[in-house]
Amino acid sequence: MVDVSQQTAGVTRTLRDNEIDGEPAHVQTLVQHYGAGIDDVWNAVTTADRITRWFLPVSGELQLGGRYQFEGNAGGEILECSPPADGAASYRVTWEMGGGVTWLTIRCTADGPDHTTVELEHTARAGDIPAGMWETFGPGATGVGWDGGMLGLALHLGEVEGSLAPDEAAAWALTDEGKSFYRAAADGWALAHVAAGADPETAQRAANATYGFYTGTAAGEG
DSSP states (O other), X not given: OOOHHHHHHTOEEEEEEEEETTEEXXXXXXXEEESSOHHHHHXXXXXXXXXXXXXXXXXXXXXXXXXEEETTSOEEEEEEEEEEETXXXXXXXXXXXXXXXXXXXXXXXXXXXXXEEEEEEEEEEGGGSOTTHHHHHTTHHHHHHHHHHHHHHHHHTTSSSOOOOGGGHHHHTTSHHHHHHHHHHXXXXXXXXXXXXXXXXXXXXXXXXXXXXXXXXOTTOO
16 A cells, blocks of 8 residues: 555646757656655665665666666766765756657755755756657656656655555556556646646646556546
8 A cells, every 4th residue: 555645745846948058948846855864865866776676777887977777768877966965965867768868857955864855857858859748748748757756765765655666566557546646646747737837728638648648547537
């Protein structure tokens, strides 16, 4: 059992527009607070053995300038890396998949000795998004995937009750509990989409399509 309501309510999702080299880009951000110290959280998001336990198996040189590869998923280059100092830590990498390049930044901020805020920021040039993908799924296409990552980290750090191994996630998505998680996450991205200026009907339609994609159900089901 996973406390889906606690997890989905505990993530703040935002969407904003930006530019990269003069080209329009979408910036998606997820923020969650964890009851663990910054050194422990930093270790969980930067070391191969721990990342494998809550996200995916990863190989490569996990150091500044090195390249990494997630098994069956994205790879890229580590562009920036600032270990914990004065209550803050961060790293920035390219996220390369299917011939495309986007950018991922992880920021950790200490909220006392035993509490840490994690901010995940994913930036993609609008022109690099596959044709029709944004129009169909909106920010949920990638955002809900990152919600899954935040869930994995929360379970790993004991922030929410339950257990879910990375290799169980696909099957879990088809259960009632998994569908509840993806429904709430997709709807959360619809709210972020509207807050960024989207028409509410368009945002909800995209959320329904996203939910259907992740759970293998009809877009409006559930």
